[in-house]
Amino acid sequence: MNPRAVDAAGVAHEPAGAAARIVSLVPSLTETLFALGLERQIVGRTGFCVHPRDKVQAVRKVGGTKAVKLDAIRALCPTHLIVNIDENERDTVEQLRAFVPHIVVTHPQTPRDNLALYALLGAIFGREQQAQRLADALDARLREAAAHHFAAQNVLYLIWREPWMSVARDTYIAAMLRLVNWHTLPDVQGGTQGAARYPTLDFDAAPWLAQVDRVLLSSEPYRFTSAHREALAREPRMAGKHIELIDGEMASWYGVRAIDGIAYLLRHAAA
Template identity: 55%
Template sequence: MIDQRDAIDCLTDACGVIHSPVPSNVSPRIVCLVPSITELLFDLGLEKFLVGRTGFCIHPRDRVGAVPKVGGTKDVNLKKIRQLEPTHLIVNIDENEKPTVDQLSQFIPHVIVTHPLNPQDNLHLYRMLGAIFNVNIQAEQLCQAFQDAISNVRVDMTPKHVLYCIWKDPWMTVSEDTYIAQNLALRGWINVFPQAHAVSPKRYPQFEWDDPILANTDLIMLSTEPYSFTHQHCEELQRTLLKPVILVDGEMLSWYGSRAIQGLRYLQNLNI
């Protein structure tokens, strides 16, 4: 028997809103403004209920094209979304703008807010969407696959200090309370930018290469997203800094949802 408190927790989103399961005789109409969660909806078997997505929602590549685009994660087309008559909107605190979400909430009855901060938060994400949209069995299957994947991630014997770069001009990285940094921490890789760093106390701080905090960096990671870093960037930066620089798959290390299961396997096999 499921404890009532557990059932309520399972239906509670990142803003503390407790959602009700969709009645079995009702077909939801879902607009998702979060690329990784759009992919998750497909993997939960909810494809037929998805009526809108962003242009950055690119997975699964062979099926997502049938879902209408409604703009980007920041600049959505309000009129187009209204015309789709959605019953549910799925957003993320980091990826979507609150003023836009507030406008959408004026005509979309159910707004589900997500905010995974560490890999384990995926378990709640799977179960919350599973409970709301009545796909609990599929959600538990993903939970099991996730648990299997995370149990195989091994911590390196020698800790490494890493700088994970997400943008150039200006250069930007991640602080230790982000999903990316917590993901890297599973391998024992220490993020060099704490959130409280005096120069830039932000979750995604800008930095300069002469910042003293970078002196102890063992490795620099250039992510393929959101900035499209390439091997050429790695080679140029390595010649300049005389430090190891590698290119990493941004989707694998920053996407939550079902992609996180593949991401954990990628993380385990990443040799540095």
């Protein structure tokens, strides 16, 4: 068994062959499957799988990342299901396990974990050369990031409002931000999964707020706008802080997007 074909759940996968029928429940991995040249084998995706825009429209929607339509997936007769520990519900995946022969579990937690992710998908679906090209491109980006020397900043990365929500330091997003020496507050660890990874904030009970240098308003899952930025800038508690919008896909999508995501963060930090 190819050691590269062992997924995040410790399951070893045999090569799939050209007859594989793939359903992806992870937007960033749907994009990655296309980047690996698997468009003819992708038969299902979520409504949030929107990249590459010129190709996903031809793939059947099967609900959302959590509100999955089990019957829609069953009708597609998939051989392989691509899921993620953070993005998909365990109970839903277990129900799908009853009729999908192969479930590939992913859980990248740092940008470098994408190297193993590329190798995993490449080994299962016979795209080793394409996976290696992605790995080479990502490795170049990681080396580029390591060669830069940015001043350390504490950042508040907001993903939701009403209530305000941020990210724990052991999330993929926080690891991406550390590439440019940005360190997320609050300084909490969220564990392997669950709400603690994305803590709810009460600004009136956040003594660490004074330590924040930069506030980042993500474009997803909540779509922050310039109006939200301007409103937050008027808050007395935010006086003197740099508040800006950030492309959430570039900071949070793993897989092939990480290559452009790192370049985006390097430009953003240098601006």
